[in-house]
Amino acid sequence: MSLLKNCRVCGSTDLIEVINLGRQPWCNDFLKKSEIGKEKFYPLILVICNKCKISQLNFTVKKEIMFSDHTYLSGITKSLSSHFKNLRDEIIIKFSVNEKKKILDLGSNDGTFLKHFKDIGWKVLGIEPAKRVCKIANKNNIPTLNKFFNFETSQEIKEKFDFINASGVFFHLEELHSFTEGVKNLLDVNGVFIVQFLYMKSIIKNVAFDQIYHEHLLYYNLSTLNKLLIKYDLEIFDARLHEIHGGQMTAYISHKGKRKKSKKLKNYQSIEKLEKVNDIKTYFNFRDQINKLKKINQEFINKSIEKKKIIYGMGAPAKGNTLLNYFGFSKKEIPKLVELNPLRRNLYSPGTHIPIKMEKEIKKLPDIYYVLAWNFKKEILKNNKKLIRNGVKFYFPIDI
Template sequence: MPVCRICGGTLSEFVDLGAQPMGNAFVSPQDPDDDAASFRFRLAVAMCEACTMVQLVDDVQHDQMFHQGYPYRSSGSSVMRAHFEALARRFLAQDLTGTDPFIVELGSNDGIMLHTIAKAGVRHLGVEPCGDVAEVGRANGIRVRSEFFDENLAADVLAQDGPADVIFAANTFSHIDFLDSILRGIKNLLAPDGVFVFEDPYFGDIVERASFDQIYDEHIFFFTARSVQDMAARFGLELVDVELLPVHGGELRCTLAHTGARPVSPAVTELLAEEAAQGLTEPATLSRFADAVRELGDSLVTLLRELRAQGKRVVGYGATAKSTTLLNYCGIGPDLVSFISDSTPEKQGRLTPGTHIPIRGPEAFADPYPDYALLLAWNHQEEILRKEAAFREAGGKWIHYVPDVRVE
């Protein structure tokens, strides 16, 4: 029986999204049945009855998910570029002010955050196991090691570069099943007054919005202030600050420090109280979430079938990893969504994992405009709606499904 990856406690499963492919296993039309395309695992989520950590019941080996051809590029969104530039400047102003400061980023992707750090002349290191995306960072002047971070790599970095004033991870920490080794490495690498800052999808937002497509193979853990506080304490660290972020559909930014090294912000106490008041980890809340997932999926499929019966043309917008969960759970294929428009060159010309919907470049979206567009990249909604204002002006309508199914 699976046990909690953090404390070894009993897991209580509350939602099962069925047999799913890997979220980013986009398929070549020439070889639609290759090993990566045919791989499936049971996408089920559980909560630990002891430490309340929400996590996948099963997971995929990390070297299957994060590999040489990993397609995601953080710099593809202007909103995320601005987000990470602002954070880098905050680090420079608040935490990287001493003599010869040093920052390490876990999962540095294409160097979007460290680019600002490097331009400021601050010592830095990106740890990015995905080879192709790491090369983009190097081409932009970022110092990168193409390895998985663990306690052994942390010891090597400490010996070569000394302690880190800041260790940062964005949409990375929740992706790693061996957090024990990661946290031991962070504990050893972190300077006495240093901070480990990470931001990942917030379970509270997922429950509130029924955004079940945030659940896919790469997201192994779903954090709350309560579960992070418990996890940190087990490794000699302390949760000293929290911040709710609007990016990526709702994220939690956590700041950890050595136990007793920094005062605990009132924001931590406030969020813990909010989570308790909401009953965020109560069985009844989790059961209502599972019900909402089923209702949302049924409503979306019903709408798409009605539009097909009316002869309407529907395309998708944004071939995201999260859309893999939605499309496969709902059984949405090219009969309901003719193709998906996406700006990532590495995805264009391929097929969606499991459902084999063609992916085309942005120019296909307006050639001609469809009757309806299913907004799969809903976490970038404001940016997309501004960019595609002409679609609405031409009479097109957007289909939304978070937090409910609606047409606008």
């Protein structure tokens, strides 16, 4: 098992360990009963490159292990689907689009995002490495290729796109450079590449350390993402921060020099500078905040158990496994995780081995729902008003 020696972006060997979450299983490796205890554990350590300041994991779980059979479906959550619809409308207004365009979605999942464009007559194409998820997309009439996107794939596609979208995949990339080169290749000369990524500045502000997991190899701020793009003659010209997932940044990117940089972007960039978001000290402070949060959560769970309260997890998101494993909770403390995604039915959480049950299968309510899907706080509180009135407590381990 070899650890990263060179920065994934600039190649520097000057990497500094900032956060060590121990050895953890791959967080999307939800287990069948027969697989319990057989899951592999890998180091989960965040390092920062002292040269280009991009933070990254120092261990790579192979992409074929992580993305060929994942079970995440973006269509499951209403707020995500409506976020995608808003993003479409934002694109149409922002770029004054009044004709039918071509859009390519990288890591297109079940086609939830592209569907909103197909609905208004655009030509759409998705690329999704997970077989089952890709099948669902094609069944829903969203043309989707079952592949990993890289430069080679881009050469097979052979057409240019007005818009290329990458929602939440840009930090997964083992083939970071080949992927970016592929985008450069398929982006129309006046095209716009839209990248949505977890904004490291927000992750740190919210102490949302559970977003650190093996699928997220890289953690960007706008300033650090630009360092990668510049290598391929691409650059950010506009950006917008959304509240979803506790702080998701949308960066609008064009070929270098093609578009005027927005005021908003300049504003974000100067705040990044002012707040020293890429400083090592900022990361060490983040580490201290994580440990503080761990203590608070352990105290809450232990006290609740002393009072004989029954605690179930709400949601079984991938990131919840970072949290459960790092906080050291198991089925002793949290005997069930309650989910909506049917692909996770009757599976067990990796590392902690907590069984996953569907919401409708829960006959006896817990006293406390420990909300692992904390980023859907509003939706969860709204959908569970009746339970809350009946005395079920909803606890948010990361509360923003």
